[in-house]
Amino acid sequence: MKFTHTLLIIFGCCLLINCAKEKNNDFQISGDQVGKLSKQSLARDIELIFEKDSVVKDTVKLNFGSGASKIKIYERGGALLLTLTPNNDSIATIQNIMVNDERFVTEEGVSKLSTFKEIRENYSIKKIITSINNVVVLLKDSDLYFTIDKKELPESLRYNANSKIEEVQIPDNAKVKYMMVGWD
Known part of the structure; x- marks a missing residue:
């Protein structure tokens, strides 16, 4: 019984150490990645990618049917994270990203x-x-x-x-x- 208890404690510690070592990439900027966004991310999927955040689109553009000119991503607490500009392709991807939050950092x-x-x-x-x-x-x-x-x-x-x-x-x-x- 004591051996099993010790084994469980060791296993639990290893699990906690591995979880602590996992890097949070939500604010990492690398080659084709800005946080949760990749170069291949589609503009139509922004609300899914940032499902835990608030996505605000330019409603004037949306009402006229030409797509959003700017998409702002706010953290649930209200901080502006990113301002996205999609391209005008038939399958729109993100063309420009303005990094608004100082937590985003490059490698x-x-x-x-x-x-x-x-x-x-x-x-x-x-x-x-x-x-x-x-x-x-x-x-x-x-x-x-x-x-x-x-x-x-x-x-x-x-x-x-x-x-x-x-x-x-x-x-x-x-x-x-x-x-x-x-x-x-």
């Missing part, structure tokens, strides 16, 4: 709370695009990209929308404004 440890230095140290930068108010940082071999507000840049670079901004001109401590994933 390299980069999140919405990261700085430009962390992005530069973990990824190769493919291109920097300048707009009126922002700078968009595109990465090599990744669907992930970041937007940095021009307010984070030196004064001399803020007001010229036509200026070409180089990687070395962006301060290390520049904060990420938007963290996005673009799937073709």
